Amino acid sequence: MILSFRSNLTGSEKYRADVDGLRALAVLSVMFFHGGLFGCRGGFVGVDVFYVISGYLITSFIAKDIAEGRFSFSSFYERRMRRIFPALFAVLLFCALAAVVLFIPQDLIEFGKSLVATTLFVSNVFFWATAEPLGYFAHTVASQPLLHTWSLSVEEQFYLVFPAMLVLLFRWAKGRINVGLFLLAALSFGLSVWGTQHRPVATFYLSVPRAWELLIGALLATVAVPPLRSRVAREVAALLGLGLIVAAVFSLKTTTPFPGFGALLPCLGAGLIIYAGEHGASFTKTALSFRPLVFIGVISYSLYLWHWPLLVFGRYFAVGGLTNRETAAVLACSVIMAFLSFEFIERPFRGSHTTFTRRRIFALGLAASVTTLAVGFAVYLTHGFPVRYGLRTRELVAENIARRDDYILACGNWRSEVHSLADINFCLLGNPSSKKVMFWGDSHVEQMYPAVRAMYDRGEFRGGGALFAIANACLPAEHLNTVGVGGYHCDSFTHFAMMRAQEEDIDTVVIGFSTWWYGSDGAICASVDGRCTEMLSSQTTVRRLSSELADQLRTLRSLGKRVIVCLPFPMYDKSIPDLEVHNAVYSNFGLSRKATDVSSTKLREELQSIATGAGAEIFDPRLSLCEAGSCITEVNGVSIYKDSDHLAASQAGILEKNLQLVLA
Numbered sequence: 001m002i003l004s005f006r007s008n009l010t011g012s013e014k015y016r017a018d019v020d021g022l023r024a025l026a027v028l029s030v031m032f033f034h035g036g037l038f039g040c041r042g043g044f045v046g047v048d049v050f051y052v053i054s055g056y057l058i059t060s061f062i063a064k065d066i067a068e069g070r071f072s073f074s075s076f077y078e079r080r081m082r083r084i085f086p087a088l089f090a091v092l093l094f095c096a097l098a099a100v101v102l103f104i105p106q107d108l109i110e111f112g113k114s115l116v117a118t119t120l121f122v123s124n125v126f127f128w129a130t131a132e133p134l135g136y137f138a139h140t141v142a143s144q145p146l147l148h149t150w151s152l153s154v155e156e157q158f159y160l161v162f163p164a165m166l167v168l169l170f171r172w173a174k175g176r177i178n179v180g181l182f183l184l185a186a187l188s189f190g191l192s193v194w195g196t197q198h199r200p201v202a203t204f205y206l207s208v209p210r211a212w213e214l215l216i217g218a219l220l221a222t223v224a225v226p227p228l229r230s231r232v233a234r235e236v237a238a239l240l241g242l243g244l245i246v247a248a249v250f251s252l253k254t255t256t257p258f259p260g261f262g263a264l265l266p267c268l269g270a271g272l273i274i275y276a277g278e279h280g281a282s283f284t285k286t287a288l289s290f291r292p293l294v295f296i297g298v299i300s301y302s303l304y305l306w307h308w309p310l311l312v313f314g315r316y317f318a319v320g321g322l323t324n325r326e327t328a329a330v331l332a333c334s335v336i337m338a339f340l341s342f343e344f345i346e347r348p349f350r351g352s353h354t355t356f357t358r359r360r361i362f363a364l365g366l367a368a369s370v371t372t373l374a375v376g377f378a379v380y381l382t383h384g385f386p387v388r389y390g391l392r393t394r395e396l397v398a399e400n401i402a403r404r405d406d407y408i409l410a411c412g413n414w415r416s417e418v419h420s421l422a423d424i425n426f427c428l429l430g431n432p433s434s435k436k437v438m439f440w441g442d443s444h445v446e447q448m449y450p451a452v453r454a455m456y457d458r459g460e461f462r463g464g465g466a467l468f469a470i471a472n473a474c475l476p477a478e479h480l481n482t483v484g485v486g487g488y489h490c491d492s493f494t495h496f497a498m499m500r501a502q503e504e505d506i507d508t509v510v511i512g513f514s515t516w517w518y519g520s521d522g523a524i525c526a527s528v529d530g531r532c533t534e535m536l537s538s539q540t541t542v543r544r545l546s547s548e549l550a551d552q553l554r555t556l557r558s559l560g561k562r563v564i565v566c567l568p569f570p571m572y573d574k575s576i577p578d579l580e581v582h583n584a585v586y587s588n589f590g591l592s593r594k595a596t597d598v599s600s601t602k603l604r605e606e607l608q609s610i611a612t613g614a615g616a617e618i619f620d621p622r623l624s625l626c627e628a629g630s631c632i633t634e635v636n637g638v639s640i641y642k643d644s645d646h647l648a649a650s651q652a653g654i655l656e657k658n659l660q661l662v663l664a
Contacts, residue, residue: 430465
């Protein structure tokens with residue numbers, strides 16, 4: 001076979017190289033978003049660009065065949081199978097093999113379910129049904145190698161009904177076809193806008209709220225708008241369209257309500273580019289016809305299918321994130337796999353020279369579907385093939401998986417507004433009127449609760465008690481707030497927590513917090529009256545926190561309080577339970593890994609200096625967790641952490657001796 005580097009449709013009079021270039025922009029946006037590269041934080045909109053292109057191209061074929069009296073449903077679905085099935089089932093079989101090799105039973109079961117859903121083209125429904133509140137953008141879905149097939153399911157569900165709908169419009173509403181398509185698009189868009197606010201996850205995944213995106217392309221194919229005869233008009237329209245797509249890719253975020261109005265940017269942008277290029281040349285059309293871009297566009301379908309599973313499996317094996325260099329290498333491999341897939345898997349089934357008849361296409365499609373369904377059900381029914389591992393490996397895997405949920409979330413506060421002390425959930429140990437030690441901070445302080453509870457139960461607080469004031473992901477500063485989904489209450493929480501710390505029943509205050517934000521510009525903002533006024537760099541955050549914390553410590557000391565500052569706990573670059581699962585499975589092959597402590601020694605020393613300068617004492621968790629510069633992360637192959645930086649509740653007792661000495 002001669003490697004062509006060209007589309008099967010190159011010889012068609014309707015072929016447009018710029019549309020392949022537009023495909024390239026779409027798939028590269030999605031790839032860079034998934035890889036976290038080049039600041040493409042809104043790159044997920046590449047899928048929406050694909051929808052507009054698909055609606056335009058498919059409707060062009062259907063409308064032409066209907067107008068010429070030769071449309072048939074069997075021919076249409078044969079063409080869809082030739083286009084979709086070969087590369088898709090090649091990727092599904094690859095993923096099945098890789099998942100069996102790499103995934104532990106719990107993860108393999110979820111993969112098996114998604115494999116069945118993908119085969120039946122309902123993976124969008126599956127991922128919607130199993131989604132967390134963040135849906136597509138939740139961290140937990142990052143280990144699903146078939147997550148990206150949700151968009152393919154949306155498209156195929158649309159094409160189950162759209163051809164029949166178009167036939168009916170041609171037959172019963174000839175002359176008003178565009179009116180019918182426009183009304184359907186308007187209804188779908190209205191549902192999308194409403195659903196984005198009220199049912200965001202369902203609206204993101206389901207086909208009806210997405211149909212308007214494909215219908216934009218369909219309206220272009222049915223010439224719903226007059227052609228642009230003027231070169232100036234084409235230039236303006238095309239450049240505006242390109243600008244809208246670029247703006248969406250670089251300005252939208254995972255927290256942006258989507259699709260709804262947010263999807264208008266990429267969809268109108270793609271529509272304008274297709275519209276402007278339909279009847280003449282433009283600078284944008286020429287640029288999008290650049291051969292390397294066209295090449296990426298030609299293989300874009302395979303590239304979309306391959307890049308995400310390769311990233312997922314790479315990250316899974318690496319136990320955490322890949323470096324930018326490793327991510328770039330994986331994406332480069334996906335380009336190679338996509339090209340090979342296009343040339344040797346897609347191309348033989350398409351074009352005038354194919355030897356595969358309609359009967360063979362349907363037979364092969366059925367056989368492939370039965371195979372992947374069988375694999376999916378086998379994985380599910382065997383509970384993830386646990387017999388792949390020996391007994392001790394299975395035990396270690398189970399114990400480390402259990403560590404992920406080994407945590408007490410009894411004291412946290414996630415309210416977006418705090419207006420009074422009554423709005424704060426305090427955890428109280430002991431009599432409300434007794435003297436208390438107040439533990440104030442975020443989840444890194446909350447993780448000490450089991451150890452403090454055990455000490456209290458043994459009577460080590462000498463008739464007194466303990467009070468926990470926990471604001472998750474917050475710094476103890478009245479003019480700093482955490483930037484996050486739905487907003488935080490760190491500033492107002494700190495105000496009222498400081499008030500509580502000054503009350504007479506509190507004789508000791510232990511203050512601590514995580515340094516997860518250190519090194520991440522824009523994670524913390526300056527806050528005035530509960531509103532973010534300025535995104536802060538990491539260094540600016542340190543300066544402002546240091547000033548506010550020092551003032552608080554001095555104020556509490558002036559009131560006669562004993563104040564103890566908890567220095568930061570170790571933080572690792574990998575989830576320790578996941579790391580130990582990996583080591584349990586692969587250590588016999590010499591592929592074990594270690595976690596790296598990524599917490600800042602400089603910041604730790606600075607906090608210690610601030611504390612001692614303000615007359616506070618120090619609680620250093622490293623005295624319990626580290627010896628001779630090396631920190632403990634596991635005991636006999638079982639993690640003592642629930643993730644990368646929080647101790648498991650059952651292991652918090654390791655802190656007790658150190659706490660006893662400090663609180664004595």
